[in-house]
Amino acid sequence: EPEVTQTPSHQVTQMGQEVILRCVPISNHLYFYWYRQILGQKVEFLVSFYNNEISEKSEIFDDQFSVERPDGSNFTLKIRSTKLEDSAMYFCASSNTGEDQPQHFGDGTRLSIL
Amino acid sequence: EDQVTQSPEALRLQEGESSSLNCSYTVSGLRGLFWYRQDPGKGPEFLFTLYSAGEEKEKERLKATLTKKESFLHITAPKPEDSATYLCAVQAGYQKVTFGTGTKLQVIP
Numbered sequence: 001e002p003e004v005t006q007t008p009s010h011q012v013t014q015m016g017q018e019v020i021l022r023c024v025p026i027s028n029h030l031y032f033y034w035y036r037q038i039l040g041q042k043v044e045f046l047v048s049f050y051n052n053e054i055s056e057k058s059e060i061f062d063d064q065f066s067v068e069r070p071d072g073s074n075f076t077l078k079i080r081s082t083k084l085e086d087s088a089m090y091f092c093a094s095s096n097t098g099e100d101q102p103q104h105f106g107d108g109t110r111l112s113i114l
Numbered sequence: 115e116d117q118v119t120q121s122p123e124a125l126r127l128q129e130g131e132s133s134s135l136n137c138s139y140t141v142s143g144l145r146g147l148f149w150y151r152q153d154p155g156k157g158p159e160f161l162f163t164l165y166s167a168g169e170e171k172e173k174e175r176l177k178a179t180l181t182k183k184e185s186f187l188h189i190t191a192p193k194p195e196d197s198a199t200y201l202c203a204v205q206a207g208y209q210k211v212t213f214g215t216g217t218k219l220q221v222i223p
Contacts (some may be wrong), residue, residue, distance in 0.1 A: 014125035048209040056208050091157050100146045
């Protein structure tokens with residue numbers, strides 16, 4: 001069964017550094033998402049991406065964050081000038097269409113900011 | 115603002131002891147309600163989508179139902195491998211999905 005893959009599985013970074021989290025969505029999916037889950041808390045929506053542009057974003061997704069689909073298969077989340085509170089699991093998801101259809105998740109990247 | 119509340123927070127069952135998990139939601143214009151299973155250190159795994167009140171979906175020992183204000187995930191004769199955190203999520207707007215905090219289920223052999 002096709003799946004969403006994320007790399008790396010664990011990223012350790014010094015505060016203030018930039019990180020790029022990578023995702024390969026399911027190949028025939030058109031909508032891509034990033035979520036985060038702080039330890040012990042609920043999964044929170046960050047951003048959705050369709051047709052090479054952001055289609056929706058939450059208040060969490062501020063100027064520190066950016067997303068890109070650099071080629072036909074990868075989808076990335078860049079976090080500039082990381083802060084301690086950015087430590088979390090970051091999940092990528094994709095769906096066939098944007099509305100009403102289930103989003104399929106990868107196993108996440110654990111981001112630890114020191 | 116969309117809200118999703120799940121109860122109980124944790125549930126411990128003996129193998130074979132059936133029970134139900136609750137998801138209460140407040141949204142303006144529900145487009146879909148989703149149930150996911152999450153194992154430790156893994157991403158949410160899709161189980162069901164429900165679209166309208168009265169709808170039911172089944173998969174093995176799991177059955178999900180939906181009313182206008184809540185959804186239930188019924189687990190019949192659970193096995194230890196059903197141990198996981200079960201997440202409820204709603205989609206009301208465009209694409210954003212709002213998750214609840216989950217119910218952590220432990221099934222004891």
